[in-house]
Amino acid sequence: MDDEQDRLLPIANVGRIMKQILPPTAKISKEAKQTIQECSTEFISFVTAEASDKCHKENRKTVNGDDICWALSTLGFDNYSEAMVWYLYKHREAERQKPDQNKTGRSNPHVQDKQLEESNYGNNQLGKQNNENPSSYSVGV
Incomplete structure (x- = not known):
């Protein structure tokens, strides 16, 4: 589980971003934060992999x-x-x-x-x- 946690965005940062868009009195469950954490990490990985593939095809090392x-x-x-x-x-x-x-x-x-x-x-x-x-x-x- 530690390896998975290392690849995810920090949960505190995810929660802070979520709170910015919600009313001040809104509560966010731990499960909601974890779901957004996993989804946003997956999205970033998906986009980064596509960009990295492009760089690899162009013989570049920096995205x-x-x-x-x-x-x-x-x-x-x-x-x-x-x-x-x-x-x-x-x-x-x-x-x-x-x-x-x-x-x-x-x-x-x-x-x-x-x-x-x-x-x-x-x-x-x-x-x-x-x-x-x-x-x-x-x-x-």
């Missing part, structure tokens, strides 16, 4: 965010994929601004104007090939 987005889309989770592409875009944008913030102690407006280097998958999903602004997109989840 990146674009691979996860591709796997979500390939497996039919298009809504999740669109949301993840948008999140990945925003995350990369924030990461590029960090070095500039560390130097000056605040954000440099010139950094915000820089074009992000994204993979072809991210470019396709955000409509960047047509020079459209991804911030004008709304992602339905």
Whole structure:
């Protein structure tokens, strides 16, 4: 049983996430937490395995965010994929601004104007090939 528990997401984190969406007075049974824990772990493993297979076929050893987005889309989770592409875009944008913030102690407006280097998958999903602004997109989840 220890081996199985080691591969599952931490139950405390699962419970905390579940509580965020429920009313403050709601109670969550241990069995409900365990069920969500097992299902979410299985989902993550399923998507990661698909992304890992892609990387293996491409002779790469590192799975990146674009691979996860591709796997979500390939497996039919298009809504999740669109949301993840948008999140990945925003995350990369924030990461590029960090070095500039560390130097000056605040954000440099010139950094915000820089074009992000994204993979072809991210470019396709955000409509960047047509020079459209991804911030004008709304992602339905």
